Amino acid sequence: MGRVSGGAVTATAPHLESFPEAAVLPFPVESASPAITSIANLMVAGAVPAMVVGPDRLLKFMTEEARLLLDITGTDPLAIRDVETRTGLRIGELSVPATAALRLHDRNLMFTLVPLSGGASGAVLVFREAERLNDSQVSFVSFLKETIFSPLKSMREAMLAASSSRDRNPLWIDSAATIEQILCSLEMAPQVKEPAPAAAIPPVVDVLRSVSARFRSLADLKTIGLQVDAPKLEETFLQHVALEDALSILVDNAIHYVPEGGQVVIGVRLMEHKGLPLLLFFVMDNGPMVPEEMRARIFDPSFTWDPSAMERGGRALFRVRDFAIANGGSVWVESKSGKACTFFLRIRPAALPPRPS
Numbered sequence: 001m002g003r004v005s006g007g008a009v010t011a012t013a014p015h016l017e018s019f020p021e022a023a024v025l026p027f028p029v030e031s032a033s034p035a036i037t038s039i040a041n042l043m044v045a046g047a048v049p050a051m052v053v054g055p056d057r058l059l060k061f062m063t064e065e066a067r068l069l070l071d072i073t074g075t076d077p078l079a080i081r082d083v084e085t086r087t088g089l090r091i092g093e094l095s096v097p098a099t100a101a102l103r104l105h106d107r108n109l110m111f112t113l114v115p116l117s118g119g120a121s122g123a124v125l126v127f128r129e130a131e132r133l134n135d136s137q138v139s140f141v142s143f144l145k146e147t148i149f150s151p152l153k154s155m156r157e158a159m160l161a162a163s164s165s166r167d168r169n170p171l172w173i174d175s176a177a178t179i180e181q182i183l184c185s186l187e188m189a190p191q192v193k194e195p196a197p198a199a200a201i202p203p204v205v206d207v208l209r210s211v212s213a214r215f216r217s218l219a220d221l222k223t224i225g226l227q228v229d230a231p232k233l234e235e236t237f238l239q240h241v242a243l244e245d246a247l248s249i250l251v252d253n254a255i256h257y258v259p260e261g262g263q264v265v266i267g268v269r270l271m272e273h274k275g276l277p278l279l280l281f282f283v284m285d286n287g288p289m290v291p292e293e294m295r296a297r298i299f300d301p302s303f304t305w306d307p308s309a310m311e312r313g314g315r316a317l318f319r320v321r322d323f324a325i326a327n328g329g330s331v332w333v334e335s336k337s338g339k340a341c342t343f344f345l346r347i348r349p350a351a352l353p354p355r356p357s
Contacts, residue, residue: 049127052116053080053094060122069104069127083125087111094123096302115304152179161221173307180315201236204243204279208266211247215255223260226251229267235277237347239327243281246323250283250343253314256307257287257341284342288312289335299331312341320345 049066051059059078070086072078080091087102089111098113107129114124159176202210205228212228219226237243247266254264264285271278290298290312297303298314299321305313317331320343324331329347 051083051125052122053125054122055094057081057094059083066127091125093302095304152183155179156183157215157218158221161218177307201238201240203233204235204237204240204268204281205230205233207237207240207244208247208268208281211244211251211266214248215251219255219264222255222258224255224258225263226255227263227265229265231270233268233270235270235279237279239323242323243347246320246345247281247283249316249320250345253317254283254285254287254341254343256315257312258285259287262286279347281345281347282342284340286340289341290314290333295333295335298333 047063047065049063049069051062051066054060057080059080059082062072062078067073070083072082072086083089084091087104089100089102091113092098094113095115096113097115098111100111102109102111110128112126112128114126116122116124156176156179159172159179208228208230212226216226251264251266258264262285264283266283267281269280269282271280288311294311294313299317301318303313303318305315307315312335320331324345324347327347329345331343331345333341333343335341
């Protein structure tokens, strides 16, 4: 109501109660990223002492097994320095993979740091027993190989193909990178990685055909021509499983960068060095070139692959370099704009088994 003053009506402003403020509730940081959520769920399902660390070196998620192992109670925010204090470890850069052995509470443990890439950042810290697996654990590992590895690899390849055919949708690219991180984490667990079969050593030409067959479906999906270029060779390589893994990394990267309708060629040539045989493998494509300043850096373990970057980089190429060095060889890339990008992998003769007479 108003009141009359000098013949005029003066309005009285109504009294308004202040709007109640919503309560501030703690939000689970691990729910902010699909990548972190996926890895956290996997760690819980695996019942392993593990934790997710953010780029600020604060712990974003920790399994109950990790809390028990490190005697951590309460809900106060923790950081990497708390883990270092309880274990005696010195944890370096989160972008660099690392593995170390330690003894904690009369238990022999292995510590592994797995960097996160894609839309997530930070790292995953995993503690695992150094002793041999018991029967129940062996059974779980067998189940893991049969029901998780193959579906995850198929999902990763399908998402990479979808990201290329749908204008490089960042959601598909990030999802594929997340699955890649999960696979890398699983492969570091004891007894999970497939051992080399106790069978006859295949010729290196068969190794190339096996790699080509592995990526045939993905190449067809992107309408990319995938060709094997190799003469009839009888030469074999003792570590043929590791060789196939190294070549698969090169082919996987090539298919990622080659546009639809492009071409990828995987091949080998037999050469000689001081009278001894030398195997020179190559993966060539007509995709974008690798910048001159990156041609050595992409093979470093600290190199961070960005699938959405305009420049051509590489994923897991440090593994190819480690394989080459372990076998007395080398790996490098030659790239020319408008022509071809070729990755070379050379293996020294001493890594070859004796040729039959």
